[in-house]
Amino acid sequence: MDKNKVLCVVCAWRATCQKQFSMKAGQKCPEFVKDVTIKETSEGKEEGEKKLE
Numbered sequence: 001m002d003k004n005k006v007l008c009v010v011c012a013w014r015a016t017c018q019k020q021f022s023m024k025a026g027q028k029c030p031e032f033v034k035d036v037t038i039k040e041t042s043e044g045k046e047e048g049e050k051k052l053e
Helices: 042-052
Strands: none
C-alpha cells in the first residue's frame, strides 16, 4: 500500500476544508498537505500487513 496517499482523512486542512470528500477517484486535491501530527508507526504497519495476508 502506498504510504503517501492523498486522502482527506490525512490532510492538515480537513477540519476547515470546503472540498472535503468531494474529490473523485484519481483526482488530487491542489490544497492537500499531510497532517504532521498523524504519526506512522512501524508496529501499526506490520499489524495491518499481517491482517491482509
